[in-house]
Amino acid sequence: MVTAATALPDDHRTVRRWLVLLVLLVIAMVAVGGATRLTGSGLSITEWRPVTGAVPPLSAEAWAAEFEKYRGTPQYQILNQGMGLSDFKVLYAWEWGHRMLGRLIGLAFFLPLLWFWWRGALDRRLGIALFGLGLIGGLQGAIGWIMVASGLQPGMTAVAPLKLALHLTTASLILAGLVWLAVGLRPGPGEPASARLRRGAYALMGLVLLQIWLGGLVAGSKAGLVHNTWPDMDGVLVPPLSELFAVRPWIENFVDNTTLVQFNHRLTAYLVVLVAFLHALDARATGAARRAAGLAVLALSQAALGVMTLLLAVPLWAGLAHQVLAVLLLAAATANARVCRGVSTARVPQAETPFGFEALSERAA
Secondary structure, three states: OOOHHHOOHHHHHHHHHHHHHHHHHHHHHHHHHHHHHHOOOOOOOOOOOOOHHHOOOOOHHHHHHHHHHHHOOHHHHHOOOOOOHHHHHHHHHHHHHHHHHHHHHHHHHHHHHHHHHHHOOOOHHHHHHHHHHHHHHHHHHHHHHHHHHHOOOOOOOOOOHHHHHHHHHHHHHHHHHHHHHHHHOOOOOOOOOOHHHHHHHHHHHHHHHHHHHHHHHHHHHOHHHOOOOOOOEOOEOOOOHHHHOOOOOHHHHHHHOHHHHHHHHHHHHHHHHHHHHHHHHHOOOOOOHHHHHHHHHHHHHHHHHHHHHHHOOOOHHHHHHHHHHHHHHHHHHHHHHHHHHOOOOOOOOOOOOOOOHHHHHHHOO
């Protein structure tokens, strides 16, 4: 077995490329998950079978049995009464594909992880970080089922907003962790940016993650289907407090009051764009200028897409594009923060050309 101290440069190049592949798979997972939600497919599979559920219905009898289970759900009885088997198969395909992609990511993570550990391609810190991400990934599967189960309760036609936001945010945390580790394995020692620039990079990354959480609440509560005007909200820039906090107890307004949920998402979007442009101004005379400017443009583009999605009352293509661009912005912001931190963990020749998300962060879009 190769030890970490004698790991070969080729091992580190391969680990870095493996991490970038996982990043792409997680982005695909978020995209498929968004399509599953927007098509109302998430409740079509009513059981959690991590192993046997990998095999879809293969006979007319099996399809009839699955359809019968779905017909017992509140979503079918309230929203989809009279749906035929062919339409159900479309819903089922989206949810089954989402779960299968999750299984694929699990295999693509743990099997290479064991191989790299055996070869000694992972030092102690990297190994612990990857093991932690693996635990979060396993937890994510359980969160996904808890989310689905919330939508199968009496009177429910969709999953609980808080659980949807948690599911999306956990996926985003996994994505950010993978990007952080991939960029940290770039060759060369790296030079940390100024403390001010680092703080701006960290703040932007944190704000994007917060905005994704708030976006999950908007999606879960369907807050994008109300106040479909901009920059006002049906004629007012700031809704009255009596409307923002109409629900009792007041804390539930942050989840169940669609006006406040959307208002918070709007305000945080403005803050993300503001911080991105201030960060770009701070970086204008440094080597991070192009990267930070690209991030500012990407943040502004995401905000503009969000406005378009709102004005169009969330068509499938716009809602999906908005969700995918959000995680791309998070990936770019994370890569930027990791580069600003400096100090590469890779033990590879400095002359090697960086692969993956460091190059992406330099282009920033």
